[in-house]
Amino acid sequence: MTIRNLEFMFNPSAVALVGASRKPGSVGAVMARNLVSAGFKGDIFPVNAKYKTIEGLPAYPDVNRLPKTPDLAVIATPPDTVPRLIETLGRRGTRAAVVITAGFHEGGSEKGQWLCTQMLNAARPHLLRIVGPNCLGIMVPGVGLNASFGHVPPLQGSIAFVAQSGAVQTSVLDWATSKGIGFSHFVSVGNMSDVDFGDMLDYLAADKSAKAILLYIENITHARKFMSAARAAARMKPVIVVKAGRHAEGARAAASHTGALAGADDVYNAAFERAGLLRVMDMQALFDAVETLAKSRPFAGDCLAILTNGGGMGVLATDVLMDKQGRLADLAPETIDRLDGVLPRTWSRNNPVDIIGDAPPDRYADALRILLTDKGVDAVLVLNCPTAVASSTEAARAMIDTLKENSAKIGARGIFTSWLGIDSAREARRIFAENRIPSYQTPTEAIRGFMQMVRYRRSQAMLMETPPGIPEVFEPATEEAREIVHAALTEDRTWLTEMETTAVLAAYRIPVVDTHAVATPEAAAALAARLGAPLVLKIRSPDIIHKSDAGGVAVNLISPAAVQAAALRMQQHIREIRPDATLSGFAVQPMVHRPNARELIVGASEDVQFGPVILFGQGGTAVEIIRDKAIALPPLNMHLAHEVMRRTRVYGLLHGYRGKPAADLDSIALTLVKVSQLVSDIAEIAELDINPLLADERGVLALDVRIKVARSRLTAEKRLAIGPYPKVLESTLTLGDGQKLLIRPIRPEDEPALQDLFSKLSMDEIRLRFLHAMKILSHQMAARLTQIDYDREMALVLCPPGAETAAELFGVVRLAADPDNERAEFAILLRRDMTGMGLGPMLMRRIIDYARQKGIRELQGDVLSDNRAMLKLCEAFGFKRRRDPQDPEIVMVTLAL
Template sequence: MGTKYLKRFFKPTSIAVFGASETVNSMGGAVLQNLLESGYQGELMAVNSQGYEQVYGIPCVKALGDLPEMPDLAIICSPPETVPGIIRKLGANMVKAAVILTGGLSSLNAETKRTLHDEVRESARPYGIRILGPDCMGMLVPGHKMNASYSHMNIAKGKVAYVGQSGLLGTAMIDWANGHDIGFSHFLTLGDGVDVDLPSVVDYLAQDPYTQSILLQIDRVEGSSRNFLSAIRSASRNKLVLVLKSDVIRDQKVSHNVAPGLDDEDQVYDAALRRAGAVRVGTSDELFNALETLSRMKPMRGERLAIVSNGMGPIALAADRLLKKGGELSQLTEQTSNQLHDLLPDHWDGQNPVDLHADATPERFSETIRILSKDKNVDCILVLHAPTRLAPGVDTADEVVKVAKKTPRNVLTCWMGRATAIESRNHFYSAGLPTFISPEESVDAFMHMVDYRRNQKVMRQTPMPYTEQNGPNHQRAREMVAQALEEKRDYLTHAEVGDLLDLYDVPAINTHYADDINGVVAVAKSLGGSVAVKALHKDNVYPFCYDEKSNQRWKDLAMDLYSIGEVKHAVTKLAYRVGERYEDQDCMGFCVQQMKRGFQSLQINVGVTRDPTFGPMIIFGVGGYAVDVQADRQVMLPPLNTSLAMELIKHSRVFNVIQENSYQPERDIEQLSDLLIKLSEMIVDLPNMACLEINPLLLNKRGLLVVDATVSLGDAVEPAISPYPEHLSEKITLRRSKRAAVVRPIRGEDEPNHLEFYNTLSPESIRLRYFYSRGVPTHHELATWTQIDYDREMAFIISAPVKEGKGVETLGVVRAVTDADNIRSEFSIVIRDDLQGEGLGEILMQKVVDYCRDRGTLQIIGSTLPSNKGMQGLAKKLGFRNSFNAEEEVVDMKMMLNDPVEDWQIYRLQH
């Protein structure tokens, strides 16, 4: 993404500090001292209206105009009321980056009725100056020898980037990290975020070669949740991203901040971050331990853990924690067991965990680790140590360090205690080995890495083949919702919900409606057998209408009514109970169904809710009218494919029940997965659908059946993750062969066809596309190419039915990646060798040009080798300007699509 402007923040060649002085407690003075002490190599300047000649040896001027030259970066520590004016002057003088450390900009100006925060934003807008802060601690970049913050100490160079929203938590993290010899590639907090936001910084760090992992501390998600998740999804594909989400400012009416049907917004954040491929930590202790893990662990080989200790007590704590967290103990090979039997006491049972006994010497520890490190079933080793006279802490630690440095496997350590353990831990810090205080912390740290590995696996699973949607039915569903909104209704009637489910091929029970008791009796007679009756009123037409004690769900129901007498009696009681609570105009009659609660049926709750931050979400879990469904409420962000739908099911208790009781578990899981995908389609098709609840959904040997469902409506809201842009698909005919084909955006399901397409390319086509010769792409690469974020990039393919046989094949692909500010989009294109002359290149290029123009991109660019005359000719034909780039030895192709309307856009086009 386009984050080049952030180099002015992280790699400035000159810095001016506004408000710098040598007075006590001067923030500007502290920043200037930190810059000097960190060894910053660029030019430093100071600005202070008091007229100092110098500050800590740095020349100082009274005003911006007195500076000998304009700085790359301005750091503002001046009083709040002066900040908007300084920003305006910086912008007018073409300074493009500013960090505002000053706080207190949120107070309201009585005259202008605006906050200083708003005035800063307005002052910057005409000039395109980018702003970090206000009220941030600044930033530290050890690799650039820059400490541009008010931190009380500097940081060491490392490979983990820290981005936070809390300045004080940031300084605490610096203090802790220095005490553990842990360094950072970048360290900054964002403050109130006038301009530079978390997604932009994450995008920059994701491309930084010196950053291997990213640690985020967030109190809230500012701005677009789609941008937030897009940035994290992109970064987590290549780097481990850990997130500490805290709730610093909680609304007094917490329920207003929680999606309907959920009782904890943590569920939503867990689901959102997991969907983005990040790993969430729950406490500051976990955050510190995660930093320990990130800084010292080697790449994960797998997730099977071997545990070694000199006592069963620590082993029991670690193994119990591991199993509760869903971890996996290594199963030792026979060879490993035999070798350990020769080394260990006779009481050892030959299994993992490995108890070395209380008399274990340092040599026994090290030899055991050496043997385990050669076991093919062991991916990581956790060494627990409790101090004894025979196993002194420091000596044992030194032996462990020696063997750990010789193995590619990760070795985690936990030296329990304090008085004698501190020195041992310091030895591990110096050796670069992860070490922890308790067995539980050790396992939690290991599981952070396991969770990341699992998240990545889920993100890159190849979905099942795509099934075409029923367009006409979905259009009728949209019309139904539009009609309800036109009638000023924020819900669908019970009958309309049944029609909606039918339009999406969701099997639902036949339901009959009656206005009064006599009507119910007449329906019951016609149905025969046992019936169920539900009273409809203004409240239970909405999803998740039950109260805290789950009473609402059965208060309006009468079930298992076998005789007409029972029907009359039960419905009379229902009518009386409803009549006590509602006026006549709020009662909506009754719905009558045959009882379908079979002895072998599993009741499930499934539906859609809407979160204030992340928008529509799909929920799934155990259901029924008389159980606490929220006790098993699993959540996932749409859109879903088969892999994601199955992952949602596996997290629920429903999955275990199916596995243990169903005689066709695969069929049941497949049917539930299909249902979840249909709900995902509804979310995309019906942006005004606020919530949908299906409860209960019956699952038995006959399949699925919806017994009851409700739908509420609201303002149109898009999913936080961009759905597949079906509207961009169009049918075409190839020029020469007249073969029918489709040009459309790529899907994750296209991965197998994309591999076949790549394998048809000649070495020359590959060289012209990638500028070098390369081998067959891996699954990891193919997943990255096909499972794209449609907000950030676009890939159009031409797909056609296979000439002989079933299925479709890919004929060509064009890809466009657009920068974050929608200034430029860079394209690349490749066509199958045997299809040259069919006009595929022109079709794809015109498609991507139109797409970029329609989304407001200013310029589209590309590069090709000088020998690729065909591409150069096609570009020229379409209106590109071609020019030879002598520095890169390529031909640049550029086309303006839209005119810039603001000064900052013009500046960006020029640089």
């Protein structure tokens, strides 16, 4: 389940508090007081057989005696009682419960786990949703709901905060209340036995009262649901996350370099970046994020002007800005001239704008007014250092007056402030809070707040970038690779042999060095005579993974005799240091000489939460010491592959330096895409290392490869945290005239073709299909229509066969399901010259079949009343129709599936 019945959780008409109390200091007493005093307009039913009244309200001995069924029950009774209470409430029709009680599966208690299972089993037949157990509770100030034992009631605001830790929440609540910052929702999810972060993201993304979402995460459940919900929410509003446990001890040991390098926190980072979430690293950064989201104006760019009465403080702020990869605005010459007219001759004449320590209020006002007119300034940070000759408070008032007088000039510019000092700045900070201006205790915190918004916008822009097409059409020999993997598993082997790894990579069109297997030193010498020098010799053993560490690699062998001698030495050495190892023979390879090549690592491993992950970085024998790597979640396209490359230091070297030509970046990116495809296709690939992958101006070449295999309880598609491209939906159509068309799921790379299709529509066709007139299909909208989440949406396109990316599209049918997968909206777009061929009914039939296969119960759509062709098509498929009560021009069509 996702958002089903959560509206009863967060906007109930009646609430029962089971375990309410009058005992001073008890959780039940605090909760009763909070619930009654918060201003809730619905019914409140305290439940406790010991009391007649609690907080002035009649108390009931048990939930069966309640005068009406509560939408929400809050339970603060011993854990043994909870499953029975949930069963009773579910039978009565209660839709949601908050279980405050601890003592379930914390600490791995078997009895607690059993109780949790019993609780969920009791809730499931009634679709009763549960927050908790072991949680602080929930608060929704907008409806006067405080079903928690928090020590301070939250103010009403527009930020939703969801956390696993009650202690973190009470700290944030205390701080935010002192700053005058409010919340739309304040939710403690506790152990997340039912309602988890994915559910909350889905619910809050659609809630108009929540303008931004904050998450405090210790762990997630259901990675795929989380990723779908997070990607959807981040497209609609800012989502900022703090992830605790970045350096958890006891990380799993791994035999491959990739497994050792892909730490769990790196994977979380990759997941957050892929979803468009902004991660902050500590509680202070979280406080800054709350301040920024609650009060900052939206702004478009990333160029900051710093206005200060202390030159040193301005320089320090600039240093922090540079450390965080920010940009200092270049002031226009006319801005400098205007500032010359109002500032002392000794002002800095540059950015930061130092208006000198004796600056009176009107000097702040004049300088700020001028900066607000500079088109190169996207945001202004105003700093104040306390002095004996000028009032910090009056400077703040002058700034507020200036902003009010020049509100039209501010436009899409951010305003940030930092008034230094304690007592001297207290009143100024109160003035800023009263006027919804973000104010930070230090310039560092202010810069961090500014950069949080910049990073958020950058992540959103990255989400909307149109990926380039794949530079070569590659059709992997998946079945060949799968047979090799299955053969190894049949023999109970964990690691593929060198010959097998080479064959698997070759099946996915990844360039590999020619490799020949021999059994004896003599056979190696004979092969060397045929191949010619120089050569590389490697030991073949299923028990030795890192051959070079065991002395199992010899390079630059220039004769058959040298090869035989090296093989004999290697054989003897391995028997001495690893007498337990099985020796299968030797692998002989030509010595590769590519003087301009850089050594890279490309790999894959499996994370316990997110499934397969892809690694890229600087390779070689010191890879784990250098630790220059970046992680990404598959599936990858060319844009995502280039993005993961950009996050490494070696990326700069790949562009060429000191006479070395640039490496073929597209070949490297394509290798990442191919490895991503490999682990997306074959579930049994547990770890993979290509190290080194040589990369130069001629392309790439895999020199050394390791592949670990293991049986998987999930299919290849199901183990991915992000739904892959569903190739199974591809099929070829043959029209009456013999013309062939491909029908397939849409790809992000199809955006140009979709734009072209839109450009060929008449204004009336646009109105009929989009329900209103549109002159252009914006990049943002086109990206949203092509970069879909295949788990929740589907768009099938008609295009010419044979290319990964369509040069043109003839038609599109799309479906978007709600988070509960209950209902889905559909839409069809067909190019005018393709009508009359039966393609419209064919597309409709395909999307109906797909919806049935996904378990969707109802298909629905909005059709303009004068769109007779679409209404006729819907009638043919059995859709029912009714007028939209809000708009008589709209006909709502529905089909029960």
